[in-house]
Each structure stands twice: as C-alpha cells, then as structure tokens.
Amino acid sequence: MTEEPIFSLRNRWFTTAVAVTAGIAVVSATVGFLWLPTLQADARLAGMWDAICSAAGIVRAAPNESLVVQGTYQTSGVIAFPETMENASAISIGRGATLALPCTVCHGARGLSEADSPNLAGQYPLAIFKQLVDYKSGARVNAIMSPRVAGMSDQDMRDLAAYYAYLPRLPGQHPATAGATPRIVESGAPMRNIAPCATCHGSVDYKAGSAWLEGQSPVYLAAQLRAFATGARHNDINQQMRNIARGMSSAEIDQAAQYYAGQP
Amino acid sequence: MLHSRRLILAHFWLAFAGFGIALVLGEWQMFIRSPLHAWIGNPEWYYRSVTAHGTAMAYVFPTLVSMGFGYAITEAALKRPLIGARWAWTGFALVAVGTVTAVVPVSLGLASVLYTFYPPMIGSPFYYIGVVLVVVGSWIWVALMSVNLYTWKRANRGTPVPLAMFANVAGSYLWAWTAVGAAIELLFQIIPAALGLTTTIDAGLARVFFSWTLHAIVYFWLMPTYIAYYTIIPRAIGGRLFSDPMARISFALFLVVAMPIGVHHLFADPEVGAGFKFMHSVFTALVALPTLLTVFTICASVEIAGRLRGGKGLLGWVATLPWRNPMMLAIAFSFVMLGFGGAGGIINMSYQLDASIHNTQWITGHFHLIFGGAIVIMYFAIAYDLWPHLTGRALDSFRLMRLQLWSWFIGMIVLTFPWHYVGVLGMPRRMAFYDYADPAIAPQALSVIASVIGGAILVVSGALFVAVLVRGHRAVRVEPGAYRFSVAVHQPQRVPAALNGFGLWVSLMLALTVINYGFPIVHLLSLPNTSVPVVRIGAAK
Amino acid sequence: MSGDTDHGAAAIAAARVERRWAGLSIGIICVLVVLAAYTGIHQAVMPQAQVETADPRTLHISGEFIESNLGSAVEPDGSVTVRAIGQQYSFTPQCILIPTDTPVRFRATSADVIHGFLIEHTNVNTMLVPGYISAATTRFSTPADLVMPCHEFCGAGHEGMWGRIKVIEKSAFQKLAADRRRMTCVAQ
Numbered sequence: 001m002t003e004e005p006i007f008s009l010r011n012r013w014f015t016t017a018v019a020v021t022a023g024i025a026v027v028s029a030t031v032g033f034l035w036l037p038t039l040q041a042d043a044r045l046a047g048m049w050d051a052i053c054s055a056a057g058i059v060r061a062a063p064n065e066s067l068v069v070q071g072t073y074q075t076s077g078v079i080a081f082p083e084t085m086e087n088a089s090a091i092s093i094g095r096g097a098t099l100a101l102p103c104t105v106c107h108g109a110r111g112l113s114e115a116d117s118p119n120l121a122g123q124y125p126l127a128i129f130k131q132l133v134d135y136k137s138g139a140r141v142n143a144i145m146s147p148r149v150a151g152m153s154d155q156d157m158r159d160l161a162a163y164y165a166y167l168p169r170l171p172g173q174h175p176a177t178a179g180a181t182p183r184i185v186e187s188g189a190p191m192r193n194i195a196p197c198a199t200c201h202g203s204v205d206y207k208a209g210s211a212w213l214e215g216q217s218p219v220y221l222a223a224q225l226r227a228f229a230t231g232a233r234h235n236d237i238n239q240q241m242r243n244i245a246r247g248m249s250s251a252e253i254d255q256a257a258q259y260y261a262g263q264p
Numbered sequence: 265m266l267h268s269r270r271l272i273l274a275h276f277w278l279a280f281a282g283f284g285i286a287l288v289l290g291e292w293q294m295f296i297r298s299p300l301h302a303w304i305g306n307p308e309w310y311y312r313s314v315t316a317h318g319t320a321m322a323y324v325f326p327t328l329v330s331m332g333f334g335y336a337i338t339e340a341a342l343k344r345p346l347i348g349a350r351w352a353w354t355g356f357a358l359v360a361v362g363t364v365t366a367v368v369p370v371s372l373g374l375a376s377v378l379y380t381f382y383p384p385m386i387g388s389p390f391y392y393i394g395v396v397l398v399v400v401g402s403w404i405w406v407a408l409m410s411v412n413l414y415t416w417k418r419a420n421r422g423t424p425v426p427l428a429m430f431a432n433v434a435g436s437y438l439w440a441w442t443a444v445g446a447a448i449e450l451l452f453q454i455i456p457a458a459l460g461l462t463t464t465i466d467a468g469l470a471r472v473f474f475s476w477t478l479h480a481i482v483y484f485w486l487m488p489t490y491i492a493y494y495t496i497i498p499r500a501i502g503g504r505l506f507s508d509p510m511a512r513i514s515f516a517l518f519l520v521v522a523m524p525i526g527v528h529h530l531f532a533d534p535e536v537g538a539g540f541k542f543m544h545s546v547f548t549a550l551v552a553l554p555t556l557l558t559v560f561t562i563c564a565s566v567e568i569a570g571r572l573r574g575g576k577g578l579l580g581w582v583a584t585l586p587w588r589n590p591m592m593l594a595i596a597f598s599f600v601m602l603g604f605g606g607a608g609g610i611i612n613m614s615y616q617l618d619a620s621i622h623n624t625q626w627i628t629g630h631f632h633l634i635f636g637g638a639i640v641i642m643y644f645a646i647a648y649d650l651w652p653h654l655t656g657r658a659l660d661s662f663r664l665m666r667l668q669l670w671s672w673f674i675g676m677i678v679l680t681f682p683w684h685y686v687g688v689l690g691m692p693r694r695m696a697f698y699d700y701a702d703p704a705i706a707p708q709a710l711s712v713i714a715s716v717i718g719g720a721i722l723v724v725s726g727a728l729f730v731a732v733l734v735r736g737h738r739a740v741r742v743e744p745g746a747y748r749f750s751v752a753v754h755q756p757q758r759v760p761a762a763l764n765g766f767g768l769w770v771s772l773m774l775a776l777t778v779i780n781y782g783f784p785i786v787h788l789l790s791l792p793n794t795s796v797p798v799v800r801i802g803a804a805k
Numbered sequence: 806m807s808g809d810t811d812h813g814a815a816a817i818a819a820a821r822v823e824r825r826w827a828g829l830s831i832g833i834i835c836v837l838v839v840l841a842a843y844t845g846i847h848q849a850v851m852p853q854a855q856v857e858t859a860d861p862r863t864l865h866i867s868g869e870f871i872e873s874n875l876g877s878a879v880e881p882d883g884s885v886t887v888r889a890i891g892q893q894y895s896f897t898p899q900c901i902l903i904p905t906d907t908p909v910r911f912r913a914t915s916a917d918v919i920h921g922f923l924i925e926h927t928n929v930n931t932m933l934v935p936g937y938i939s940a941a942t943t944r945f946s947t948p949a950d951l952v953m954p955c956h957e958f959c960g961a962g963h964e965g966m967w968g969r970i971k972v973i974e975k976s977a978f979q980k981l982a983a984d985r986r987r988m989t990c991v992a993q
Contacts, residue, residue, distance in 0.1 A: 004760070004761045005761075006761050006762055006765070006767050006768050007767070007768070007771075011761070011762065013760055013761075013762030013763075013768060014762065014768055017520075017762070017768060017769075017772060018772070021520070021772055021775075021776065024546065024547070024550065025543070025776070025779055027546075028542060028543045028545075028546035028547070029539070029543055031542060031546075031842075032538070032539040032540070032541070032542030032543050032546075033539040036538065036539070036542055036846075036851070037538065037539070037854065039846050039851070040538070040851055040854040052539070054537065054538075054854055054855055055537050055538050055539025055540075055542075055854075056537045056539055056540070056783060056787070057535070057536055057537025057538075057539075057540065057783075057784060057787060057856040058537070058787070058856065059791060059856050059857060059858055060855045060856065060857050061857075068868070068869055068871065068874045069873050069874045069878075069986050069987050070871075070873055070874075071871070071872055071873030072873070075865060075871070075872050075873075076865065077865075077866050079862045079863065079866075081797040081862060082463070082797065082798075082800070083463045083464075083797055181305065186303075186305045186306075187303045187305070187307070187697065188962070188965045189699070189965075190695070190697065190698065190699045190964050190965045190966075190967055191699045191702040191704065191705075191952070191967055192967075193894075193895050193896075193899050193965065193966065193967050193968065193969075194965055195893075195894035195895075195962030195963075195964070195965030195966065196306075196307060196961075196962060196965065198306075198961075199307065199308075199893075199894065199960060199961040199962030199965075200893065200894070200962065204306060204307075204308050204961050205308065205801060205802065205960060205961045205962075207893050207917075207960075208799075237865045237916070238864065238865050238872065238890050238892050238897045238916050239872060239895070239897045239898075239899075240892055240893075240895060240897075243895035243896075243897060243899045244895065246899075246991070246992065307961050307962070307963075307964055308961040310964075311958065311961060311963070314958075376961065378958050382918065382919055382957070382958060382959075384917070384918055384919075384935060385918050385919075385959075385960065466936065467918075467919060467934050467935050467936055468934050468936055468937050471919075471934065506819065506823075507819065507820075507823055510823055530932075531852050532852070532930055532931045532932045532939075533931075533932045533934060533937075533939075534853060534856060534857070534914075534931070534932065534933075534934055534937035534938055534939040534940070535856060535934055535936075535937045536856070537856055538851065538852045538853065538854055541852050545838075545841075546838060549834050549837055549838045550834065552830075552833075552834055552837075553827075553830055553831065553834060556826075556830035556833065556834075557826070557827060557830060560823070560826040560830075561823075564822075610837055610841075614837075614841035616841060616842070616844060616846075616851060616852075617841055617844065619928045619929075619930045619931075620928050620930070621930075622923075622930045622931075623921050623923070623930070623932070623956045623957060624923070624930075624956060689925065689926070690923060690924075690925030690926055690927075690952075690954075691925075692921065692923060692954040692955065692956035693956055693957075693958075694957075694958045694963065695954075695963060695964035696961075696963070696964040697964050698964070702952075704925070704950075704951075704952040705952070753815075753816075753819065754815075754816045754819070791858065793858065793860060793936075794858055794936040794937065795936070796860075796861050796862075796935040796936045797861070797862065797917075799893075799917055799918050799960075801960070
C-alpha cells in the first residue's frame with residue numbers, strides 16, 4: 001500500500017489535496033483581485049483589467065490631481081548620500097589646498113579657526129561640499145561666503161571638501177569644559193522630536209551630510225541652532241535640522257553649543 | 265538507546281547557553297526603558313542588545329534545539345545509530361562558529377540593525393556572514409534527516425515511518441525551504457552591500473524575501489513543540505495518542521501552508537499589491553487548521569490519560585490527570601498560552617484588523633507569548649524528558665521542575681498581557697527610552713512596569729531551568745532504558761503513501777510559493793528604479 | 806481517515822468524531838475570514854490600493870514631496886490630502902494639521918531608511934519604505950491632539966522620532982485654508 005503512486009489521478013490524496021489547494025487559491029484570488037479592489041476607498045480604477053493590475057501591485061504613476069506648490073525660498077538641491085562623494089584623489093586634495101588660500105583668513109591656516117568661523121579640518125567632506133553648493137544656489141546665505149562661492153565650479157567645491165577633510169582633526173581653540181553631558185545632547189527629548197545629537201553627527205552614528213561638531217565655536221553653533229529654529233537658515237534637507245532646533249529651548253541651545261565646543 | 269548522546273547534549277547546551285544570555289539581555293532591555301530606570305546615555309547600547317537578543321533567540325536557540333532533538337528522534341524512532349554523525353558535528357561547528365562570527369560585530373556596535381536586518385541599513389558583513397553560517401549548519405541537519413529517513417525506508421518497505429520521525433523530517437523540510445527567503449536576501453542583496461560591492465538596495469524587495477522566512481520560521485520553532493505534543497506527552501502522562509493519521513495530516517498541512525503566507529507581515533507595506541495581501545491572509549487563516557486539529561487530538565489524548573486513571577463523567581477526567589507530573593503542567597501551560605497567542609494571531613493575520621495593532625508592542629507581546637511561552641515551555645519539557653537518556657543519570661528534581669514551569673508560565677503572562685494592552689494603545693516597538701512624563705504616553709507606564717516584573721520572573725525561571733539540568737549531570741546513575749514515544753490508540757499497520765512521505769506535500773509547498781510569491785518577486789525585480797542608497801550603520805567616526 | 810479496514814468499531818467512531826472536529830475547525834476558519842473581511846470593508850480599513858514609487862534621493866528637489874508641498878492640502882472635492890516624509894529622525898511636517906469630519910488621505914514616503922507611520926488611538930498605521938509611496942485614508946470625528954511615533958527601528962535615534970497630529974474643527978481649518986495652500990501645525 002505504501003507503494004501506491006502518489007502523483008496519480010487515481011490517488012485520492014493527490015487529487016483532493018491539489019483540488020482543495022487550487023480551489024482556495026482561485027477563490028481567494030477572485031475575491032482579492034476582482035471584488036475587493038472595487039471597494040477600496042482610494043482606488044482609481046478604470047475597469048476590470050485595471051483592478052487586477054492594481055491589486056497585483058503593478059506600479060502606478062503618481063496622481064497629478066493637485067498642483068505642486070513651489071516654495072518662496074530656495075532649498076538645498078544637494079543629493080546627500082555617501083555615494084555623492086567619491087574617494088578623494090591626491091590631485092584633488094592638492095588643488096583644494098591651493099583653492100583654500102583665501103579661506104585661511106577666517107577658517108585658519110590648517111582649517112582651525114581662531115575667529116568664530118567653523119573649523120574645517122577633518123570635517124566630513126560631504127558636509128563641506130553640501131554647504132558650498134547651498135551657498136552657491138542661495139539655499140544658504142552669508143554675506144562673506146555667498147560672493148566667494150559664486151565663481152566656484154562643482155569640481156572646485158569637491159577639491160576644497162577633499163582638502164579640508166584630509167587635514168587632521170585637532171582639538172579646537174576652545175578650553176575643554178569639565179562636567180556631565182547635558183541631557184539634551186545625550187538623550188535628546190523624544191516627545192519634542194529631538195533625537196540625541198550624536199546619532200547623526202558622528203560619535204554614535206553618522207547621517208550623510210551632517211557635520212562633525214566637536215570643538216566648534218560655541219557662538220557659531222548657538223547661532224546656527226537659533227537660525228534653524230526660526231527658519232532663517234533652511235538649507236537642511238527635508239527640514240531635518242529645523243525639526244530638531246525648533247523644539248529646543250534657548251537654554252538647551254546654549255548647553256548643547258557649550259558642550260560641543262568643549263569636546264576634543 | 266541513544267548513541268549520539270554527546271552530539272545531542274552539545275546542541276542542547278549551546279542552545280541553552282545562548283538562550284540564558286539572551287534572556288538576561290531581554291530583561292535588561294525591558295528594565296532600562298521602563299519608568300524604573302533613568303534613560304541610558306547612549307541609545308545605541310539598547311539597539312545592540314536587541315540585535316543580540318533577537319539573533320540568539322530567533323536564529324540560534326530554536327535551530328539548535330530542533331537539530332539536537334532531531335538527532336535524538338532519528339536514533340530513538342528509527343532504532344539505529346545516526347548516519348553521518350561526523351557531518352552532524354560539522355553542522356554543529358558551523359552553527360557555533362557562525363554564532364560567534366555574528367555576535368562579535370554586534371557586541372562591538374558594528375551591526376545594530378536588529379535581527380530582522382532592515383536594509384537599506386547595513387552593518388558589518390561579519391554579522392550577516394555569521395547568520396548565513398548558522399543557516400548552512402542547519403541545512404546539513406536537514407540533509408541528514410532526509411538521508412536517515414530514506415535509508416530507513418529502503419530497509420523497511422511497507423512499514424509506516426514512525427510518527428516522530430515523519431514529523432521531524434517535515435520540520436526539517438519546512439526549515440530548508442523557509443530559510444531560502446532570508447538566504448536570498450542576505451546573499452544577493454545585503455552581503456554584497458555590506459562588502460561594499462553595491463551601494464544601493466531594493467528595500468521593498470528585501471522585505472518581501474524576508475517575509476518568506478519571517479512567518480514560517482515560527483512554525484519551524486513550533487515543530488519540536490508539536491512533536492512533543494504528539495509523541496511525548498501522551499506517553500509521559502500515561503495516556504494514548506488519539507489518532508496517528510490525524511497527526512500526520514497536521515504536520516503535512518504545516519509543510520504546505522506555513523510558508524507561502526508571509527506577506528501578512530507586509531499588510532501595511534507599500535510595495536506589495538492588495539490582491540496578494542488578501543491571498544496571503546486567506547492562507548494564513550488556513551494555517552490555523554493544523555493547530556485546531558492538534559488541539560483536538562491532544563485534548564482527546566489527554567482525556568484518555570485521565571480516564572485510564574479513573575476519571576469519570578464529562579469533566580471528571582481533568583481532576584484525575586497527573587498534575588504533579590511536570591510534563592502535564594508543561595502541556596497545560598503551553599495550551600493556555602497557545603490559546604491566547606492564537607487568538608491574538610487571528611487579529612494579526614486579518615487583512616484589515618491588522619492595521620490597529622501592526623508593529624506596535626502588541627506584536628512583541630504576541631510572539632513572546634507564542635514563542636517564548638507556548639513553544640519554549642515545551643522545549644523545557646523536551647529537555648526534562650530526554651535528559652536522563654542523555655546523561656544516564658536520574659533527573660528527579662520534580663519540585664524544582666514544577667516551580668520552574670509555573671514561574672515561566674506566570675512570568676510570561678505577566679510579561680505579555682500588559683504588552684498586548686499598550687500595543688492596543690499604540691505604543692511603538694523597539695525604542696531605547698520613552699518619556700513617560702508626557703501625558704500622551706503616561707498611561708502606558710504602569711503596564712510597562714508590570715512587564716518588567718514578568719521579565720524578572722522569567723529570568724529566575726530560566727536560572728531554575730539551568731539548575732535542574734546541571735543537577736541532572738550530578739545525580740545518581742540510572743539505566744533509563746530505551747527512549748519511547750507515545751503509542752496511538754490504534755497504532756497503524758499501514759498508512760497511505762501520501763502520509764508516509766513528503767513528495768505530495770513538498771510539491772504543493774513549492775507550487776503555492778510560486779503562486780503566492782512568484783509575481784510579487786518578479787515584478788519588484790523588474791522595477792528599474794526602486795533601489796535606494798545603502799545607509800551604513802556603525803560608520804567611521 | 807487512514808484508509809485501513811481492519812480497525813474495530815471504536816476506530817470508526819473515533820474517525821467520525823475526528824472528521825466532525827475537522828469540519829468544525831474549517832467552519833471556524835471560514836467564519837473568521839468572512840468576519841474579518843466584512844468588518845474591514847464595512848469600516849473601510851483596507852491595505853492601500855496601489856503601488857507607487859518615489860526616489861528618496863530627489864524627494865526634496867522635485868515632485869510632490871518637496872518641502873513647500875508637504876502638509877495638508879484641500880482638494881477640489883473638499884477632501885484633504887496630507888503629504889509627509891519620514892527621515893532619520895523626524896517626520897516633515899513634524900506636526901500635521903487635520904480637520905474634523907473630512908475624508909483625509911495620507912501620502913508619505915521615506916527619504917532614507919524604513920520608518921513606521923502610526924497615529925496612536927487610530928487605525929492609521931503603515932510602513933514607510935524608501936523607494937515606495939505609502940497611502941492611508943481615514944476620518945476624524947472630534948478635535949484631538951495625538952502623537953505619531955515612528956514604530957520601526959530606523960537607527961540609533963529611533964526613540965526620538967515622534968511627530969504630532971492636531972485635529973481641529975472643520976470650520977477653523979477652512980478659515981486657515983483660505984489664505985494658505987499647505988497647512989501644518991508646526992510652530993514658527
């Protein structure tokens with residue numbers, strides 16, 4: 001009896017199992033592909049074939065029913081993913097060094113500012129490149145930077161980013177402040193939609209395009225956070241930084257700025 | 265008489281070691297994100313711990329239990345030494361090496377992507393390679409189960425395959441096919457990205473492949489438990505198995521419908537069409553059938569035990585059951601948790617009701633109740649039952665065993681019921697901390713504290729479990745005799761060919777996979793521009 | 806069931822009980838499927854109807870998910886469409902404004918990794934998968950302040966990803982809509 005062929009129309013087990021399985025598949029497919037689509041609240045169907053395609057997951061073009069509202073201010077056009085920046089060549093770094101000569105006045109001879117401008121030495125290249133492109137497009141505006149970037153080519157900006165990223169990170173010019181990490185930096189404030197700073201800015205994890213903050217000028221950091229909070233600065237893609245700064249209190253902004261300034 | 269005792273013990277001990285560590289991590293996670301503890305400074309530690317907990321509990325622990333139990337069944341049911349013991353040790357070594365390879369980058373914070381991977385987030389390649397090694401090791405076990413079965417069948421033509429072995433091989437085939445989805449995702453999508461060979465990945469397609477594995481893996485975890493229901497419990501409590509063919513039908517049904525239903529994990533996903541979601545929903549409902557059949561058969565078998573012990577009347581047999589027998593306690597607790605967990609599962613599998621609880625703490629509560637509760641408590645029972653046969657020593661700490669089973673049951677209920685409740689309130693999963701001071705989530709604080717207490721009870725119970733087994737290695741030597749499985753009321757002399765092999769059921773499983781997964785996968789593969797940039801986790805500072 | 810003929814009457818009786826139970830089990834499952842389908846259709850809680858794609862790299866540069874187009878828009882038929890983005894670690898807009906007694910359609914996608922999109926105490930619950938657009942429809946009957954956490958692990962800052970929903974009276978919403986084309990409740 002165990003020798004009876006299984007895959008045979010005379011085997012009741014075979015016929016029953018296949019018939020039941022196929023039956024369930026056909027019934028559920030009929031309901032799922034023909035009947036249910038017609039009950040969908042958000043379906044836009046033109047006939048039965050359309051319903052089947054839609055239920056099968058064939059990709060639809062996005063509807064064009066409402067016009068896209070254009071903004072009143074320029075936003076960043078940079079595609080900020082790791083693949084945006086290739087690995088820098090020695091030639092690129094060398095060109096960057098030459099191009100960087102005018103920058104030293106504010107950003108220091110080795111990328112370490114003694115004014116309240118940002119330190120650029122060892123900064124993530126994508127962070128530098130993105131700011132340069134945004135200055136050029138007008139997404140970020142600064143009386144000193146905007147005119148200087150106007151004449152730069154895409155390659156110039158990549159070279160500058162490569163050069164400054166190549167310079168060694170050094171402790172900033174700011175005295176280290178002892179003391180505990182402020183709560184707003186360490187844990188953020190979840191219900192105000194503030195994630196811990198370090199989850200994007202490098203020391204826990206890195207979100208492409210974010211800047212290395214350790215050792216930056218406290219004046220600069222606090223000013224940027226306030227500008228993000230008011231929307232005066234708006235070149236952060238999809239409002240990622242405005243969303244955070246908006247929820248911070250003035251005291252928290254100062255704490256965060258002081259904390260990062262004091263880090264090596 | 266078990267021949268490969270050291271092999272089986274090695275599997276069990278590695279399994280329980282991983283389980284013990286992951287159990288403590290789990291409770292630590294519950295505690296630090298509860299109102300009882302201040303927020304931890306670096307949230308990444310929490311996600312690291314969740315990754316380790318999930319990897320150990322989902323991939324390593326049940327796989328090793330299934331493998332070890334499978335080797336024991338092979339020798340006990342077929343009454344001959346395992347063929348390919350050297351290969352079995354190779355498989356074990358691969359699982360062990362894979363576990364270490366995976367856990368090292370996780371503990372260094374280089375792969376905090378959770379055990380469900382979640383591309384486009386990509387961690388250290390060693391994590392994924394480690395998981396692949398674990399799976400490859402388990403595939404060696406699958407092959408050995410198949411070889412042992414068919415060698416035996418050739419030598420015993422016309423004799424029914426013993427039920428335990430039939431079920432065991434069904435479980436191994438289920439796993440072989442189940443693991444293919446995640447294996448494709450790892451080998452063709454994630455590992456190339458982790459090695460830097462590719463910079464983009466189709467996250468939607470990866471989710472479809474993972475769903476292929478993610479649901480059926482639960483049935484793979486469930487297999488040892490169901491095997492114990494059918495082939496150990498009736499014997500251990502002095503009863504008879506009500507029906508042998510019904511048991512075979514249940515295992516065959518698991519093989520067919522456990523796997524091609526995974527899209528119900530993607531009801532809320534944008535990349536799969538609604539028609540396929542409905543089809544998977546229907547087939548998911550169908551998988552309740554073998555469970556309901558099991559509930560009936562096992563309850564009937566238990567009733568036989570009660571009546572053989574003098575139970576009378578409609579429910580009198582319940583009172584006469586051997587309640588002081590740990591195996592009786594285990595099956596009762598397991599059924600209660602299976603009942604609650606199954607009822608919750610009906611919400612999850614529903615094409616529409618799922619939206620109210622999808623991916624909330626309800627889900628965490630659900631699978632802890634089913635897996636950690638109904639399934640793992642039977643792993644304990646299996647270990648208790650097998651231990652004397654593996655050590656050649658008595659395992660007679662019955663009081664301790666009862667205490668352990670009771671505490672596991674109570675701990676699991678206290679852990680998971682509040683978890684379900686906060687899920688209904690909408691509490692999201694897997695956050696390193698919650699601000700319970702905020703009025704929007706303040707009502708969840710008490711339930712979370714209750715869950716922490718439940719978790720603490722589970723840690724104590726886990727320690728008791730290990731203590732019982734360790735005592736078993738130091739007890740007096742005994743001659744446990746041959747390992748026996750339950751005898752059916754009507755022990756079959758012959759069974760239909762369909763229930764004595766897997767040809768029909770494996771074919772149906774493959775066919776259903778093509779029907780339910782074929783189009784969604786091919787369609788997503790054909791989309792030109794849905795690959796998105798990889799986001800590397802634990803990137804350079 | 807076993808196809809054997811040499812069992813006694815007891816075996817036949819057992820098989821009959823078993824068959825009845827199997828029938829009952831199948832009945833239970835059918836009832837559950839129908840029940841689930843009926844309640845879902847009746848209460849219009851269904852998975853999204855269409856699959857649509859969007860490139861996470863360029864969401865902020867062109868198309869319906871540019872910054873100025875996000876938020877709540879009033880459609881010609883009076884319904885409201887809410888467009889939103891999930892990113893590490895916030896939704897934009899981070900506070901979504903919705904009128905009562907109005908059909909609301911959410912359209913959202915992710916700019917980087919997988920996120921969850923859940924409005925507590927409602928059935929709005931979907932996944933944001935980069936590369937694809939998620940859609941959900943709902944309706945609110947009373948004004949409310951609700952939280953909208955990301956419910957899928959999206960990186961080390963996942964625990965900080967909480968958005969908010971503000972449901973206001975339809976009349977108040979319409980007043981606001983008179984002079985703004987995209988509305989949010991983000992404080993400026």
